[in-house]
Amino acid sequence: MTQALDRVRKAARLKKKERFTALLHHITVDTLQMAFYALRRKAAPGVDGMTWQDYEADLEPRLRELHERVHRGAYRPQPSRRTYIPKADGKQRPLAIAALEDKIVQGATVMVLNAIYEGDFVGFSYGFRPGRGPHDALDALTVAITTRKVN
Template sequence: MVARSEETSAVHGSGEPVETKLRRIAEKARKEPGFKFTSLYHLMNEELLRGCFKRLRKDAAAGIDKMTKDMYAENLDANLSNLLDRLHRMVYIPQPVRRKYIPKPGSTKQRPLGIPCFEDKLVQAGLVRILESVYEQDFIEDSYGFRPSRSCHDALKALSETVENKPINHIVEADIKGF
């Protein structure tokens, strides 16, 4: 049976910092795995986006709009206000990504990179923060890909410890070439 939300908007107008709200949501998701969150969009607010802005790399490549972090920062308050207005009116439209090809290491082939516009990076970062608070609790400890505070080095260390300390019957290496 899936638990039904008593509306997570109880934290909506509470005046709590967004970090506190995200921690409370993460704790609820951890304690009640079947809980259904029905109202999280209000968390996409100026405080969250401002925090995401601070975390974005200053030297990141610009998208098709050629907007850099420094350029966006020149009118940060107005830019965030305008972005939030578009998001909450549901008229925000992500821009096409800029496609760039970079060489594959050890090969003559190239791999494509999709470089989003700065505002798209900001919105994506905000959504990641909100969704991580709900779904991070569901991942198993042995999962390392694209998770906060985990790296490929952590995965290699765990693999090394397993191979050295536990009985192993098979090791399989796989590489998905193209699909």
Template sequence: MADQTAKKRENKVLRRNEYYAIQDVFDSLYAKSKQGAIFTDLMSLIASPQNIALAYRRIKRNKGSRTPGTNMGTIEQIAEKGNDVLVAYVQRRLANYKPHPVRRVMIPKDNGKERPLGIPTIEDRLIQQCILQVMEPVCEAKFHKHSYGFRPNRNTHHAIGRFRFLAFTVKLEYVVDIDIKGFFDNVDHSKLLKQIWSMGIHDKNLLCVISKLLKAPIQGEGVPQKGTPQGGLCGDPHKPPYADTFIMLSRPA
């Protein structure tokens, strides 16, 4: 049942991408990345009207789009702009990008502690989604085939299936349980950018925008020197490059 639900969700995403005539572009990026291509002009795709329209559609359906950032704007204010005005706005922001401050929210945890969330403005969430959509197929082609966290069309059921195969068919006897303490708070910005570069993303304009996103000031705390705020769209996709590196280093020769 879970696999069927995941398949329906995947098909829905594909239909939506095809509606905006951009799925072929994503497929091409994946195929080229798989062949080791170097990408020096992804920004033109990120700022394309089709990609921006798709990004708006995706964040509009996310309940987080109704959570205000530091400028107190929500998806309703974005919707009022209209498609042509919205596209021009995003293209103008990307041409000389400077992220708005991130709103800090503390969420209670079961152990009595608090987990910090960083809430970007709705405009920055839209720009992050535009970037994510284009970077994702490039990076997906390079990620380890048996990593499952924070990736599209993968879930815990796939991880369990892999575990069952290794445990009962291959007869592997050891499980290594690893938790990176405070992962999101300690991501090294320069190492992350180098890992993105190593995946073939050599678009210096895009890397500059990502660097600015990582350095977006946090309300009441200033400019972060490390870490990625949990709560933004570009927080989770930064995890697989680190996890992928660990898998490659720990894999038997």
């Protein structure tokens, strides 16, 4: 987390009623780069056909250009590539695969918003939080049941 996002996180924790109205300046080239390196390297390419390795070949100029488009208001997400995954009951589940740049911008936005909202969650919240999942919730439940008196 960058120092600026750390300050946002602290402000959100200390001033619960504070409204954040200008957050775009926190999406920097560095934030976009962190979001890029957080992506899965072998993920399927979106409609643009761009793979992680192809994008990394010219990473710095591409991220600077993406940053400029985002801040100019010229960035437009591309339509997602639709694929279907078969389910056990014979039906199919639709899956949307976003273009690589869209994943980068989404990841950077998530970083900024997580800095604000992570402080609002209580310790036993596990859904859709970074570094937490259903297995962590089950582990906490097991500890609670085995160490405390329950009916």
